[in-house]
Amino acid sequence: VLASFGAGVLIAKRESIPLAERRKLYGKIVMGGTIGTIAVHSLIVMATLPTRVLDPMTQLWFGERFAEFALPFLPVGVLVPLIALAFVGPIEKRLMGPSDEERAAQSPELKPMREVDAQTKNPYRWYLIGMMLSGVILYGAMTFVEKDFPHKSLIGNVGAVLFLVGELANIFTSKSPKFQVQASTLSALESSLRDRVATLSNRMGMEPVPSRVLTESIYGKFGAVLDRRGVGVGVHALEQLTPAEVDYLIAHELAHKKLGHLKKRLFWTLAPTALAIVPILSFVFGRSSAGFSPMLAFSPLLMVLLLMVPQHFFVRHMMRQQEFEADRLAVETTGDRAAALSSLRKITLNDASPGIHDTDMLSHPAVAARLEAMRG
Known part of the structure; x- marks a missing residue:
């Protein structure tokens, strides 16, 4: 992701290339890097979890199987590119801005004259952000401590609950700012x-x-x-x-x-999620009581990840x-x-x-x- 953004910035600053062409190249490079990261990540996970080819290495270095060691880190390969996507447009506009034709076409008479009602802002926002950050820190810290650390599982679960409660509370208490109209x-x-x-x-x-x-x-x-x-x-x-x-x-x-x-x-937006129902049912009703398979737990996520990339371009x-x-x-x-x-x-x-x-x-x-x- 960082490499694609870096290459995109270099292209954006090449003034010898026409502005329209720079924009197209920037979009292809940055979008290709971020979406491609999700695709590569999902393929690597699919290749390593069921085959357990990395188990000897992680057991030697960390004393754990790869599935157990990688459990807290697997979502990062998806979350980082998704977060980066939000910055693609703003960075492009900051680097290249509107063209001369776009500037000439702007209508200065159109102005957002109405004020936004300040009372609609969420008064609990910063408290909830603090709760979510605390949850992330607690959960993350428990992934790096020793197995025999006192109440390790309990503290990690508390962190996860803090994050989920904070996120849900933020959703239900948030209010969209409204323009003041008589x-x-x-x-x-x-x-x-x-x-x-x-x-x-x-x-x-x-x-x-x-x-x-x-x-x-x-x-x-x-x-x-x-x-x-x-x-x-x-x-x-x-x-x-x-x-x-x-x-x-x-x-x-x-x-x-x-x-x-x-x-x-x-239909086409929800199709990949709907297809994950099959592995979810397999996990709920088909897992053996003799043990827990990390592959079964991750199969719904992996199914969605593998379908996300082609689905994204098709829907787009x-x-x-x-x-x-x-x-x-x-x-x-x-x-x-x-x-x-x-x-x-x-x-x-x-x-x-x-x-x-x-x-x-x-x-x-x-x-x-x-x-x-x-x-x-």
């Missing part, structure tokens, strides 16, 4: 959005879809979303984009529903194609290609959410590619 203003925006969604749903031959104004900053300032609750559009987008540009945002999200994209995403490709399909149907529905182009450019270049650069690695293609496809 009730009268919000009501007017909701009424206008409801009418627009109904009109565009009718054009697509769909039943009216529920709608809501997004006031939570987690969704971005100018974006839109489609989920089980219907279509949501950001408060800043409704207030600052033109009516035609807002129509494109709504039509794009409705197109995802019309084309059945959400069901496909849900599928979701990006869905974005192009939704763009085409949205333009056909609104009949205003110019508004679609300006809307996409504005919300991407002025919002905090990623998407303009080639290293956007999840659901959306580079915005430059989407703009080019819409231009025909």
Whole structure:
């Protein structure tokens, strides 16, 4: 992972290479290194745990079988690359920033004018972080002490419980920051959005879809979303984009529903986890009472790891194609290609959410590619 990031930084600083090409190379190198690390890690674990080829070495050096010695460290090969993925986009933007064309296309009139409600922040956040860190330290320390250390197992279990309780408490007590919007203003925006969604749903031959104004900053300032609750559009987008540009945002999200994209995403995202049910049942009902096999315990994890890499690239490709399909149907529905182009450019270049650069690695293609496809 470190080597791939280092190579990516070197490429990003080579000004002799055109900016667009540098971005593509950076994305391929860094993404290939991080995802490839997970793939190599899972393959090595699959090759070493069942064959026990490393048992003589770990017994000689550490007095334990490889499965017992490596137990606390196996998740690191997955967690480190996954954590590193969160820094791919920010580092790219810091190193290369927007191109001259992107700077020229920015709309300075679009500004996140509304304040974020400070009362929605989690007041227990730092206490819970301290609890989780304490759990990690306790659990980690017990992996390095001697076997006969007093209450070693109990202390390790306490550490694991502290971490899990802290993580769960953080999830249930966290609140998404919300933009401050007056009730009268919000009501007017909701009424206008409801009418627009109904009109565009009718054009697509769909039943009216529920709608809501997004006031939570987690969704971005100018974006839109489609989920089980219907279509949501950001408060800043409704207030600052033109009516035609807002129509494109709504039509794009409705197109995802019309084309059945959400069901496909849900199925292919959960498929690897569902396949792990077989080894989990094998572990629960099939293990021998005579002893415990570490391979059985890790088989669900290894199954997911082995499927994660091809699944990641398949889902990524599928979701990006869905974005192009939704763009085409949205333009056909609104009949205003110019508004679609300006809307996409504005919300991407002025919002905090990623998407303009080639290293956007999840659901959306580079915005430059989407703009080019819409231009025909």
